[in-house]
Amino acid sequence: MKTAITPTRSENFSEWYQSLIVASDLAENSPVRGCMTIKPYGWAIWELMREEMDRRIKAAGVQNANFPLLIPIEFFNKEAEHVAGFAKECAVVTHHRLKMIDGQLQPDPDSKLTEPYIIRPTSETIIGDAMSRWVQSHRDLPLKLNQWVNVMRWEMRPRMFLRTSEFNWQEGHNVFATHKEANEDARKMHKIYGEYMREVLAIESIMGEKTEEERFAGADKTYTVEQIMQDGKALQAGTSHDLGQHFAKSFNIKFLGTSGKLETAWTTSWGTSTRMMGSLLMVHSDDDGLILPPMVAPHQIVIIPIVRDDDTLVMNNFSQEIGEKLRAKGIRVLVDTSDMRSADKIWKWIKRGVPLRIEIGAREMLNNNLTITRRDIGRDSKQTISVDELLNSASDLLNTIQKDMLSVVQERNKILITDVADLNKLDKYLTDGKIGFFRVNYEQTLDKKFDDLMEKHKISRRCLDDKDPSYVFVAKSY
16 A cells, blocks of 8 residues: 555654655754754644643743843853753853954954853753842742743754754743742643643653653752653653752742741743654654644645636635635634645645545535545545535544544553563563563662663663552653
8 A cells, every 4th residue: 555654664663753754844954963944834733732832831820931042151050960961962152253264254263252151951040040030038939930942952863853953942940939839830830741742732641750860960850751652662752840949059049938037949940842743743643644633733624626627716616615614613724726636635635644634526516515534544534424514513523533543542552561570571571672661660670780771772761650659661762
């Protein structure tokens, strides 16, 4: 059977993923090493993802702000433990102008900065500096801030949406009067992320706390959202950190408490990024292209008039009328009246993952009918219904697609999670090529033998099991 994406998932999942991005016109590698250009269709998906995430963040009492791209190196020196986790990835600005030297523009030696700036890999330090001014009294707390920005972490092995030197994200930074409030907030944002992934992206995540070995640099606790790709590998889609008082002490975030004494605050940070796009693609898509959940599909329905030379105008107008009626119901609809061959149009929108495709031919128009096909089910879902039936059921059908896509992921996750009795069994499973997450007693992973297995099989501890923290999930990862 013909497929749009080659190689297929079973032939080479990694190459399939790269081909999928190209075939669905989402992004391309940029002239800047390790960076990508997100094309309009890819950006439209990200905008819908961002819009709903932003709504949920604001509903949690968080305000959006924007902080500088460049961070003084002295800020990083104040929080050495945190920066150690990013030091090898930092891009450094050392000069403030260019000069023509030997016919080439080069940094002007006379413009060398007294103190270099770091292009933000994350913003705990510069936001901590602002918080030290903005927080003076217990009445200023809690202070909850978020920003939607791009960040830079020099990437040696880039892969579009998964690992790029520059990427887009939201980073939240909150400050509280007590540790109890801070930890509760870190857990709250973690839960919000999990609900978002489930309800919006149709992805059931593995939720849990990172082990001490995998914890975010400078954090007391890190709570993670781990997702299982179709090839069984893990992808970290979001994290929430209880930072204790580390950053508050480093940046002198203090406030006058209710007792009249000066107290040190407690902070949290939390973030998700365009990495969620990579997860969205790898979790749902197939060998024909993207499969998008309706909630983040730029076009939830595409209407394709199957025209002949003598009926083009009439067919296009009929299709546009149906499109307008669907838009009036709040549905995102595209009517494809381009002059491409009908077969090429169909393949184009299959590859781009539009949840519901509608085809209308001359005979169907005469009978006030149309043919619909669900992208998540594919060719086998094609059926002919009346226009009135479509108008009455389109919203419900899109909701059904959203729920069915989540159910597929939930059932697949059950298959891809394996309980393992001991490290010998884990070694055998991995040697035999078994894929997925392995649930292992955490204490066993503290044995040197587990270090050897990590090296041998390229696995890592993903997170503790929320239901029983004496167990940890182990997997290969992106």
